Amino acid sequence: MDQRRKPPTIQDVARFARVSTATVSRALSRPERVSEETRARISEAVQLTGYTLNQTARSLRQRTSNTILVAIPDIRNSFFSEILDAIEREAAIRGYGVLIANLLIGEEPVKRLQQYFLSHRADGLVLLDGTIDIKQLREITAANVPVPLVIACEAIPNSEFHTVVTDNETASERATRHLIELGHTRIGHLKGPKNNIIADHRLSGFTAAIKSADLEFHPEWLFDGGFRMDEGVGAAEQFLRLEDRPTAIFAINDESAIGFVSRLRAAGIECPRDISVIGFDDLEIASHFAPPLSTMRQPREELGHMAAAALIDYLEGDRDDSKAKTIALRSELIERASTLRVQ
Template sequence: MTELRKTPTIQDVARFANVSTATVSRALSSPDRVSEATRARVSEAIRVTGYTLNQAARSLRQRTARTILVALPDIRNPFFSSILDAIEREATSRGYGMLVANLSLAHEPVRRLQDYMLSNRADGLLLLGGSMDVAALRALSLAPYSVPLVLACEEISNSGFHVVLTDNQQAAERATNHLIDLGHRHIGHLLGAEHNVVARERLAGFTKAMHDNGLNVRQNWLFRGNFEIESGYAAAAHFMALEERPTAIFAANDESAIGFLSGLRQHGIVCPRDISVVGFDDLGVAPHYTPPLTTMRQPREMMGRMAAETLIDLLEDVDPGRGQLRMVLNSDLIVRGSTAHPRKENAGS
């Protein structure tokens, strides 16, 4: 005789977690009202017991909540502003709302995302970053979370998630080739954050352009950075300490490029007379800085719109049989006043 297994209930979860059913309910519906330790016990109990939210209720929720969760590494970063705006516009046009999770405030980012999904506040996740553990993210796609997930801006290798991003390596090549075409042969690179996939891709593009043109990548002309203005400012001090300096710099993003130029100005170095600088992103401040910044313009609005469109298509089962989507958008070189031909005495050979 076949033994029928009892479907796990909220009472089973409560017993396993050694809390009341009311506490389990609060942990699912209003996680901010229970302690982090209690949320952790409830989440573990759900995993072990195999408890899932009533599927009919979940289907009803998916028709009424109509909200997507956008999680980003740091909401203070101006890079994300136009992406968020485009996501919200696309979501609104299709009848969805948007919640934003600032992961820089979370001690355990994955746990915070789990809380959002179990509390029924959002139907799907759009992640603007690739630094989270892939196994933990994959777990979000399984019961009890069952979260449709799309990545944007950064890719997680071999994750299998849908992703919308830009051509970081190829764009970095074009930025570096712009400096080479102007006649620069002594070129350095202001690095992005260590271990960041985007920073690695932009360094790879810089390196390829240099090697393809028969130019050496000098290790002492690779300046440490982390995508922030302060790191660019600090790199300027290292630049000034060099006995032999590059005549041009490709910076991993606009913020660090602006910090670098600001630091050089303190030492009387004038751009582009003494040095040419190319940034990356084309932030709103780039054309208004002095000098206006030459940069690679990422199609951030398009990236946000397409990522939101992809996630909502998943929620609405549009083309359910399709495989993983990997959309790579092209960036544009925007030439402004921060790049010029090198001074003849500095041009080199």
């Protein structure tokens, strides 16, 4: 009989310390975020179990890569940087490497992703792109060698996969309500790209807030745009062509809001003197822009951490499909100088 013991896992440490695996990961990667008492218990559990981050020997025995693949829609978008950083730190603590696939490049993204797994370069996938066809995803997760998958950031409708997102619709309603509470009754929305679930949810939240406040809905104040600064500039051009203009704008994200405000300034329209603008995401540039941008802060670090932890837990044996669920993290309203009370 084979008496060899399986190497200790982070689940073993969590069990000995009587905490969650997420708490163990946090204690090892960001100890300042864990209480001294909990850190001491986890440290003792690490010593008792013999847990180590060096998983090379296990990888060789099991013919796995000990690497996870993260697929993103556009690596140029700075929004993803904090999410990727959190994923990489969580993976490193758990003894895994990270590969990044930029889905903006090339055609047939699902086939491109499949190649990583057929060549044994990755063991599982964190997908940050909600535009991927669900039928194709089901095919690669139900193949002879199924691909473990966690969806994050952009949900995919009718998906049965574990999903971690933020509260896009309710957060957008709160952002619009912020403008209403400042006394604005003429409010427009800088929309996101077509056929994008995040854009759809944020438009729904905006619309719900307008209706709830019994304000008049103006379709001409819904400006075509997207997630990039140049698309915010394009929305500003639409705004400038109007004779009847809103006094406040909820923008799909910070980058488009900054492009929008910059173009209006060039036309002599100042924010917040002439128009209030609120964005979404709280990118680093938002607090340094002139004026500093009001926004909805997404918990991007937590999102990345939870997505990576869920995938690695699955890879390490926690494969109860009944646990697959959608987690919606709450965004925070950040009030800055770009939104002003109506005088």
